[in-house]
Amino acid sequence: MTDGPGHRPRLSTAALLAPAAAAVLAGSLSWAAGHPPAGAPLTKSAVTASPTPGQVDAERARQSRDLQRLREQVQSLRAELKDLKNAENNPHPSGTRGSNATSRATTDPKPARTTPPPVHATTGAS
């Protein structure tokens, strides 16, 4: 029920060759993906992908929105960073609020910047 003595080396060789072949194939595929084959119908795909003016406008608008979002995110992150720096420099900020023991324990969760971060909405008088 065991393999003959001559069978094991052949298997080992095959076991070594298989990964090597797979690596060569993967390398070839990778190269092929990055290089268009000679004579490939480039013009056809270019025509198909060519966007209409409306699509260009829509894409531009989408990118513009993305850019605006990213700008806001950067602004928000900068504000947060400033808060963190303030917290490091001033672990007991002067703006501690709350006059009694109960509320003091739960007040002033964040150190104070002088100006509020930009808000999306305000909740107030109902």
Added chain:
Amino acid sequence: MASRITLRVVDPGPTAGDALAAARRVFERVEAACTRFDPQSPLMRANADRTAWHAVPEECYLAVAEAARAHLETGGLFDPRVLDTLVGLGYDRTLPFRSGVSLTGAGRAVAARVAAGAGLWQPGLDPQSRSIRLGVDRIDLGGIGKGLAVRLAARALARAGGGHLIEAGGDCHVAGSGPDGGGWRIGIEDPTGGPEPVAVLRVADTGCATSSLRVRSWQVDGRRVHHLIDPRTGRSAQGGLLSVTVLDTDPARAEVWSKSLLIAGQGRIAALAARRRLPALWVDEDRRVAVSTAMEPCVIWVAPDAG
């Protein structure tokens, strides 16, 4: 509702237009069903004959049912049976609060009507016929109606896009992580009238309500009163708080608790918010800001001079 309403959809999908229109109609329907300034509204018809059953529109039924539930949950701090007190104080019509209102002769009939042994409020509710029977006292659904409208509008906008914001005079709902992906930043209005917020929250997928004395306050015979009536005294709440903000996934519940905590007053608010695990932020009469433990993670900024 005498409030400016803002509806905003982030990354709108193809159905956003229809969803926004549906959300707008929600506010119109709730207003029509629950207003106390129209004697022909379903609410006021039920108020006019309180011992009879009235079949009412869904929005009115839901508002009364929600008010009854809130009355029990808050141990009576939330009590809609304040209409006669408000009318007695002269708030019997939409008042131009922003320009300052001073009334004379009003308030004489103001008594601790509600406080005087009114007991538990248990209106008749028949879900099959969507009928209500209000009982002894007339009720006001102003605040809870708005919270309910925000809840229903949020449902209408649930699949309108990548997220939304609804803001209706102190009652908000936000869905998604905001326009910049970092959460919705909500400013808490300064209840003393300052132009800058006293705090800023960062939240996602939640309702947010603020009860405040900033706007609906007026003078009666030289005495300052406001619209948040303490059912224990039958008078404007005088608990030392100017505003309370509460977060809850349900905007109607946020509205209920913001009002109830403000009425509970400075002496009780911290313990009550802690016991209920409510994310709450409050501003006292000295403009000091305090928050409950559950609110702390949401606060990203507090005014340095709020204290």
